[in-house]
Amino acid sequence: MKIGIVCPYSWDVPGGVQFHIRDLAEHLIRLGHEVSVLAPADDDTPLPPYVVSAGRAVPVPYNGSVARLNFGFLSAARVRRWLHEGVFDVIHIHEPASPSLGLLACWAAQGPIVATFHTSNPRSRAMIAAYPILQPALEKISARIAVSEYARRTLVEHLGGDAVVIPNGVDVDFFASAEPKAEWGGRTLGFIGRIDEPRKGLPVLMAAFPEIARECPDVRLLVAGRGDEEEAVASLPPELRSRVEFLGMVSDEDKARLLRSVDVYVAPNTGGESFGIILVEALSAGAAVLASDLDAFAQVLDQGAAGELFANEDAGALAAAAVALLRDPARRAELSARGSAHVRRFDWSTVGADILAVYETVTDGASAVAADERAPLRTRLGLTRDTSA
């Protein structure tokens, strides 16, 4: 099958959606499909052979933060050329509702279109205003995928219609077969995520840490992720600061080894998560997982069967649960065993098969994707401007 995938965010900036698309594309290529990914990227970044650059993304304030997006004549023209040259059986657009390549591709294409909705933003006024603009583009999508039941609910509330739930994929064996590192083992808690992003929940963990250290005097906390380390430990009593080790940004290999080594992986995120891929990775590595009881997390952890949940933002509950887990190796082993079995459904072999089933369902009896000749005049004008690039 010839598959075109549209990535809305810069290929050169690491992020969940980008990793998902990279893994999906590589999985599909391994299965023998022809895949082309259209992604924003600086023209001088080295790209894998299956990625086509749609030009540099422009930083603009959007949705409360600065987002790097693609829009305008040049991007629209590149989207149309990519569609024209690719002659895809199906195109798979990620985040079609964000004002970037996904939306442009929706405008410009006709034929079998699959779309994945990753985020679950609360309903905003901008969304309501944008609805009539989005609708004509979004109604071209033949099949919608939401990454979790929670993301599906927000999608249904915001845009109407329905979607099938297919979780994000993880290469389970990569994590399961990683070599544990001795210096990261032995009474350790792990945390991976942006240090200076309060929604990732490190402050909650820091508030709970003195209590955990009192009960388990030899406990250490390993933190991997970007951010200001001084500021992160500022709330801790000085004698405890040496127990917190910052590893900075870690490679995929080190992330897997870290997750294999720690006794308990803690995910104290306070909100804004629609899936929780890191939990799946921790489960794959066989770590006992302790997570806040966000909707998305509870779902990944099978409502608490594959990992412990604590009341969101409650440092006391986090401390109590962490101490109980650290003291009970049998319980940790039980969680680890159940987690390893549960996580198989998130392996790429399963997730990839489901996504392919969606592709096959929408391409049944439909013709290939083509540029939409009914697209508005200005998009067509865009085409005439970009004859050189």
Added chain:
Amino acid sequence: MIETLVWTALALAVIGVYLSWTAGRLDRLHSRMDAARAALDAQLLRRASVVIEVAASGALDPASSIVLYEAAHAARQADEEHREVAESELSQALRAVFADAAQVEAVREAPGGEAAAEELAAAVRRVPMARRFHNDAVRAARALRRHRKVRWFRLAGHAPFPLAFEMDDEPPVDLADRP
């Protein structure tokens, strides 16, 4: 005077372009709906055929085989009006027969059963998928067709009002669920 005429002509032209664009949108929605319906038909037929194959294979006990065969046969023969009920009954029959994980094992252990069980699992997983896509297309088409501009200018022509396909498509847990 001339000025008024020019403005009127201009306004009419703009309205005309807008209406033609809306008609194009509607046309696209209708073709999406037709494609989704064809895909749903294909998945339902596929499911019925696999069920008949399994029922005829003798891998299951005779009572289960007859229940499955009857339901699948009825679903395949049903006319448009009774299709939703017949397909729902096939879903119920499948759930009843495969309520016990041992039944799934029995199919797997028969010669060639592994492939048949895989195919059956794929079929029962894809029916709800195809139905969801179809009903999503129907919803989008209905939303546009109910709009004033479409009703007043009869942009939908004689196309029948789109109807969702309502059925019980819950797959048997032991068959569709993965380890």
